[in-house]
Amino acid sequence: MQTTILGRTNLTVSRMGLGAGGHSRIGRNAGLTDAQSADLVRRTLDHGVNFIDTAEGYGTEAIIGQALQGRDRTSVVLSTKKSTRHEQVTPNALQTSLDQSLKHLRTDYIDLYNLHGVVPQDYAYLVNDIYPALQKAQQQGKIRFVGLSEMFNEDFEHTMLQQALADDLWDVLMVGFNLLNQTARANVFAQAIAQNVGIQIMFAVRKALSHPDNLRAFTDALVEKGQIDPADLRLSSGLRRAQSSRRSLDAFPDFLLAEAPSLPDAAYRFCRDEPGVHVVLSGTGNAAHLDANLASFARPPLTQQTRNRLIHIFRRVNSTTGQAV
Numbered sequence: 001m002q003t004t005i006l007g008r009t010n011l012t013v014s015r016m017g018l019g020a021g022g023h024s025r026i027g028r029n030a031g032l033t034d035a036q037s038a039d040l041v042r043r044t045l046d047h048g049v050n051f052i053d054t055a056e057g058y059g060t061e062a063i064i065g066q067a068l069q070g071r072d073r074t075s076v077v078l079s080t081k082k083s084t085r086h087e088q089v090t091p092n093a094l095q096t097s098l099d100q101s102l103k104h105l106r107t108d109y110i111d112l113y114n115l116h117g118v119v120p121q122d123y124a125y126l127v128n129d130i131y132p133a134l135q136k137a138q139q140q141g142k143i144r145f146v147g148l149s150e151m152f153n154e155d156f157e158h159t160m161l162q163q164a165l166a167d168d169l170w171d172v173l174m175v176g177f178n179l180l181n182q183t184a185r186a187n188v189f190a191q192a193i194a195q196n197v198g199i200q201i202m203f204a205v206r207k208a209l210s211h212p213d214n215l216r217a218f219t220d221a222l223v224e225k226g227q228i229d230p231a232d233l234r235l236s237s238g239l240r241r242a243q244s245s246r247r248s249l250d251a252f253p254d255f256l257l258a259e260a261p262s263l264p265d266a267a268y269r270f271c272r273d274e275p276g277v278h279v280v281l282s283g284t285g286n287a288a289h290l291d292a293n294l295a296s297f298a299r300p301p302l303t304q305q306t307r308n309r310l311i312h313i314f315r316r317v318n319s320t321t322g323q324a325v
């Protein structure tokens, strides 16, 4: 597993991070038992992933804590998040929640503590009233670095993160990015590189890139909206075929899948090799998908020609996150 330095945190992190939320919640939504989910986490760590993202809202912190038993705490970078939506976060509530996260994770410090799913309209309040509580927790040694995750499904072009970068208070940012919506390149990564801010990617696969039938529905809608030029798709015979074929992913001989065994594979590698990106989160509750994703992160970059085609095809897209058509 390739590693990198997570920006100004100076932490060494694996390029693949295990996301314990999303639709899979490490198997909670597929009916895995706690022990089976904990096994999935341990399997991930055993293959060289040292980065785990969770959140108080996911209901998976305690499983991560269980999976880490008997392991060297310093061998893992733990990221968790405090919900900021549908409740008024107060400094006291943050402290209570942080203590609960520490208890669930069975640790006395959290590497990255993030405000979760911050919407632009809440940002000023969180900076003024909650950021000092984060600093206090840092002074107490309960958290090492502070970060933000965005509400990508409501903020398709990263308005909140642009404000956050202008303030330069945050060590790490969790950003929505995938080959459909590449707006973070100009709106977030350029500045984050200049400021050496750590970047974690979410939504690399999500729904749109988990299966070619889903991709077809998304690209059809984007053509309909005028955000993709159908001529670009025709030129890129690969995606065209991916859109029209009902066969299994492995059977696609298109320009993208000629280099990749599956759409999720291509999607993760596309994000991994984007300049400015440090960690790409992969969320799964399926052991076979986990093994495939671990293999994806060991593969070389997509060719520059393929990257350029993908950048060109989706250059105008700013109306989807890959979750809903």
Ligand SMILES: NC(=O)c1ccc[n+]([C@@H]2O[C@H](COP(=O)([O-])OP(=O)(O)OC[C@H]3O[C@@H](n4cnc5c(N)ncnc54)[C@H](OP(=O)(O)O)[C@@H]3O)[C@@H](O)[C@H]2O)c1
Pocket: 018, 019, 020, 021, 022, 023, 024, 025, 053, 054, 081, 116, 117, 149, 150, 151, 152, 174, 201, 202, 203, 204, 205, 206, 207, 210, 211, 264, 265, 281, 282, 283, 284, 285, 286, 288, 289, 290, 292, 293
């Ligand atoms: N605002 C926020 O702060 C926020 C929002 C969303 C996510 N996150 C974080 O980001 C992490 C990643 O989330 P994401 O949902 O965007 O993850 P993702 O890795 O882009 O997509 C996960 C989806 O793809 C499927 N999948 C994964 N590998 C696959 C494979 N090899 N073949 C086919 N399907 C595959 C999963 O289903 P299976 O379970 O069937 O594999 C799941 O439905 C989350 O776990 C969470 O930690 C944060």
